[in-house]
Amino acid sequence: MDAFLAGMALLLDPKILLVVFAGTLLGIVVGALPGISGSTTTALLLPFTITMGPVPAIAFLGAIYCAANFGGSITAILVNSPGDPSASATAFDGYPMALKGEAGRALGMSAVASAIGGIFSVVVLIFAAPLLARMAYSFGPPEYFALAVFGLSMVAMSGGDSALKNLIAGAFGVMLATVGQDITTGVERYTFGIYSFTDGIEFIPVLIGLFALTELLEQAAQLGKRTALAKLGAVRLPSWADVRKCSKAIGISSALGTFIGVLPALGATTAAMIAYVETKRWSNNKEEFGKGAIEGVAGPEAANNAAVGGAMVPTLALGIPGSTTTAIILAGLIVQGVRPGPHLFTEQPLLLYAVFSSMLLANLLYLVIGLAFAKLFARITLIPPQFLWPAVFVLSVIGAYAPNQAIAEVWVAIAFGFIGFFMRRFGFSPAPLVIGLVLGKLVEETLKQSLIIFDLSWGGFLNRPIALTLFGLTALFLLAPVVMRRLSRRA
Amino acid sequence: MSANRVAAAAVIAVAAVLFALTFGFEKLPVGLAGGFGAEAFPRLVLGVIAGLAVLLFVAGPATEPQAPIPRMVYFTAASLLVFMALVPLAGMLGAMFLFLVGLGTLWGERRAWLILLIAASVMAAIWGVFVKGFAIQLPQGLFS
Secondary structure (H helix, E strand, O other): OHHHHHHHHHOOOHHHHHHHHHHHHHHHHHHHOOOOOHHHHHHHHHHHHHHHOHHHHHHHHHHHHHHHHHHHHHHHHHHOOOOOHHHHHHHHHHHHHHHOOOHHHHHHHHHHHHHHHHHHHHHHHHHHHHHHHHHHOOOOHHHHHHHHHHHHHHHHHOOOOOHHHHHHHHHHHHHHOOOEEOOOOOOEEOOOOOHHHOOOOOHHHHHHHHHHHHHHHHHHHOOOOOOOOOOOOOOOOOOHHHHHHHHHHHHHHHHHHHHHHHOOOOOHHHHHHHHHHHHHHHOOOHHHOOOOOOHHHHHHHHHHHHHHHHHHHHHHHHOOOOOHHHHHHHHHHHHOOOOOOOOHHHHOHHHHHHHHHHHHHHHHHHHHHHHHHHHHHHHHOOOOHHHHHHHHHHHHHHHHHOOOOOHHHHHHHHHHHHHHHHHHHOOOOHHHHHHHHHHHHHHHHHHHHHHHHOOOOHHHHHHOHHHHHHHHHHHHHHHHHHHHHHHHHHO | OOHHHHHHHHHHHHHHHHHHHHOOOOOOOHHHHOOOOOOHHHHHHHHHHHHHHHHHHHHOOOOOOOOOOOHHHHHHHHHHHHHHHHHHHHHHHHHHHHHHHHHHHHOOOOOHHHHHHHHHHHHHHHHHHHHHHOOOOOOOOOOO
């Protein structure tokens, strides 16, 4: 409790307040811009947080993450083109509402549902993360290896057009993490004589390439598409009748979003899609869905923001990312010299509680800012791509170059921009690759340590019940969809 | 061949090359490698990748035929490479300015005054924030 109060007190520090405010504002703006998601922005700005110190850096990135999901709903409702993938489900009913002249009502509900979902999940995070960390205290290398494998298996469901492709991308991410000197023997692997690869491939240029530069090439393929903005009147707080109508949707979706967020690798987009289906299932007005049902806006918005706090639980407590953006935040913590995991709760409680309290503040801030300036943010979506994307490239170059002041890192970013573009063309999502890259070192280290403990016998895992349970869950998650499909074909 | 099969074949080919490269890793005595040499983990992961790619080839769902990549993507990709070639000549700031003007024009902007104004504003912001503010030393060119 003392640490939590000390963390809250940090919010009185003008520097922290400023970074949370800036992160929230930036999160809404980039969330509203189609193509620039919260993941892209956190990847792009990660290098500039290095000089901030761990607390402001993570508060800044956390605020962007919280606010981008809400920002995405602005474009989903007004343009029918979600600014952030997590707002895709919001467009199903948000845009029909806008066409009926109810954009202000939809945006008001979106802001309130987002804030409730976000605050609910941060409260869960505050209580669940230390509990999970306490459980993880008894984990040794075999359990961590099993947990990391479980996290990797969850990428199967993390988007893209096939579970197999996600798993392949995740495994390639793990392969990327093997570049550089082997941790136990010092032998160089896949360095091709390039000196800067000796310490491994840096996260930052890879992230910038896969998110920002891939999107630049995607945008080049979509030039000429016109954005039409629906008419927006005053954005107002939801009426009491709307609140009553949506309370069940918000409640169910907040819980669902938090739970899905906690599962490794599944983030806000999955949470919002599932919440939309569940909101419709539990609604008394099913026939209104798709035609402008306000519950269809409230449910996904509560869920995608609830997934943010949920995703931070395994990220902070176990060091296993709960989503793509938390994988980037995790990379940010590692760059700052902080390795998340159970020990963080005893070694740096202040850092954790500062993160929690800044996320709470960000959720309140975007509610106020979002309601007050939605009209202005909506206009930002009209920035022509021929001005926006060249500027994004310039910022990407600086971002890739700045940490080590090495031009080779810019080449790496450009190479991964091309790789990401072709991955997407063939239906591979870059997100699993990032999760694999972040988890790769942990997987290899813990596997080697486990085999040393077991005297090089893989059978040693059989004597570790927690590891066995996690392997069982991995098999269940991987095989369940196949078995269910077979069974439904027979029926 | 479907796009999925092309992708699976490409994945298997890349995995095979990476697997072959593991034979070029420095060899250490077994005692020093602790029984699990530097090549063991990459080979294990590549085996998993190859297995998944075979599954994708055999049982992967069919995908729609790919639409051809628009020419503008190639031009944009080329402009990134031209930018990198310009850095040693014009310096990073100079190359960035030329890139902002060049790609903006390539993407259809015809108002020269506007594009120059925006490029100059972006460069002023980059110089102010990163060169002056963060004291980042950007590469200088032959002509800068």
